[in-house]
Amino acid sequence: MVSIPDDVSFREGLSRPLSVYIHVPFCRSKCPYCAFNSSVPSGDQVELYLSSLSRESELWRSFTGKKPSVRTIYVGGGTPSVLSVGQWETLFELISRSFDLGDLEEFSVEANPESLTCDHLALWRDRGVTRVSVGVQSLDDGELKWLGRLHGVERAIWAVQSCLAAGFEVSADLMFGLAGQSVRKWHRSLSALVDLGPHHLSLYQLTIEPQSFWGKVPPTQALDGYGHYRWAQWYLPRKGYLQYEIASFAKEGRWSRHNMAYWTGGEVLGLGPGAWGYLGGLRYENHRDLGDYSQALNDSVALDYTERVQGAAKGSERAILALRTSFGLDLDRFAEDFGQDLYRRLEGCLAGFPSSCIERNGPVVRLTPKGMRIANALWEALLWGDEDER
Ligand code: SF4
Structure with missing residues (x-):
């Protein structure tokens, strides 16, 4: 039997319905703004990755004594579509060997247009993938x-149309705040994408990570994207896409089940280099290299790292994650789970928010569209550490 620190917490987490995230740390080239754990593979790195991933998932399985039951799977990166069809076969094999997929609700993979092929799509359909997230940008x-x-x-x-034609639920990523990107130009990308008919859109402001190439040699022309985001919030509901999270818009019922597990504090087993997981109240990160x-x-x-999320820090996390979504935060439930002191502290913070930024419906509080636009400023008041329980 393999030994794992904090085995009681991990065992508890693994016994509940699980979301599995598998990180593929490879891309065809490195984008200048990106600091994700990804690189262009060389030598036998992909083979080493797949054999290590197989060992890792086997270790977790052997630790629990049975195959953990999985509700959602998300293969992200990096660029999972850089793996060849043969390498994907290996990945599917290790997934079915290690996990009970009887109750699987959603199986998502990320793909980038330059490496996606019809062979990928045929194999993914055959092996139970339900959703493809395309990096359109x-x-x-x-x-x-x-x-x-x-x-x-x-x-x-071509990538979006092919995924739709193959019968997948399709999500597309789009970025704003780019050089020379007027709101009119942003609208042209957005409306052309909407016309293709994906089920889900993820919209991101260009963020230059300090450890990225542009973090050291910044481009001069990046823009503030407030107006672009505001436009999307106005335009997309008119096209049938409801904003259900700060960066996410979906047609009715087509939200990402996997991402909802993150936002509602669900159990997440992260596999692969640099993957994060959250099991039984413990957050961990794997070695990145x-x-x-x-x-x-x-x-x-x-x-490589573990942290127990508890007390005020856990309450803070629960509140921020729930407020990211349009489902909002149930204050009665919060008081039940975290006690009256923390509940009063939360109410004090919410009372300080501009009234145009939050709305209440019974015990549920949620951000308005304006609140979502300035959410980063609102979170500051809700960032409580363990040490400042009061
Ligand atoms: S932005 Fe995406 S495609 Fe570009 S290097 Fe990062 S992970 Fe790879």
């Missing part, structure tokens, strides 16, 4: 070039 060739993306508009359209990750698996699972 823009439908303007100049913007895609500026972002350092390898695909053009034509290929992005592929060599370290693989090496660590000789002894046990590849944890």
Whole structure:
């Protein structure tokens, strides 16, 4: 039997309905703004990754003594579509060997247009994938070039159309705040994408991570995206896409079940280099470096960091994550779970929010569209640490 620190918490987490995140740490090239744990693979790195991933999932399974029951799977990255069809076969095999998929509700994979092929789509359909998230980013060739993306508009359209034609639920990522991107230009990308008919849209302001290339050599032309975001909030509901989370819009009922598990504090088993997990109240991160990750698996699972989320910090996290979504935060439930002191503290913070930013319906409080636009400023009041319980 493998030993895992804090085994009681982990065991508890693994015994509940589980969401599994698998991180694929490879891309065809590195985008200048990106600091995700990804690199262009060389030598036998993909083989090392797959054999390590197989060992990691086996270790977790053997630790619980039976296959954990999985509700959602999300294969993200990085760029999972850089794996060949043969490598995907290996991935599917290790998933079915390690997990009970009898109650699986959603199986998502991320794909980028330049590496996605019809063979991927055929295999994914065959092996139970239900949802593909396509990294479109823009439908303007100049913007895609500026972002350092390898695909053009034509290929992005092909990718979305092919996923839809193959019968998948389709999500598409789009970015705003790009060089020279007027709100009119943003609207052109957004409306062209809407016309293709994806079920779900994820919209992101360009964020330059400090550890990325642009973090060291900043581009001069990035824009503030407040107006772009506001436009999307006005435009998309008129096209049948409801905003159900700060960055997410979906047709009725087509929200991401996997992401909802993050926002509602569900159990998440993260696999792969640099993957995060949350099991039984413990958050962990795996070793980021592929060599370290693989090496660590000789002894046990590849944890590099663990943290127990409890007390005020847990209450803070519950409140912020729930307020990210249009489902909002149930204050009665919060008081039940965290006690009157923390509940009063929360009410005090909410009372300080501008009234145009929150709305109440019975015990449920949620952000208005304006609240979602300035959410980052609102979170500051809700960031409580363990040490400042009062
Ligand atoms: S933005 Fe996406 S495609 Fe570009 S390097 Fe990062 S993970 Fe890879």
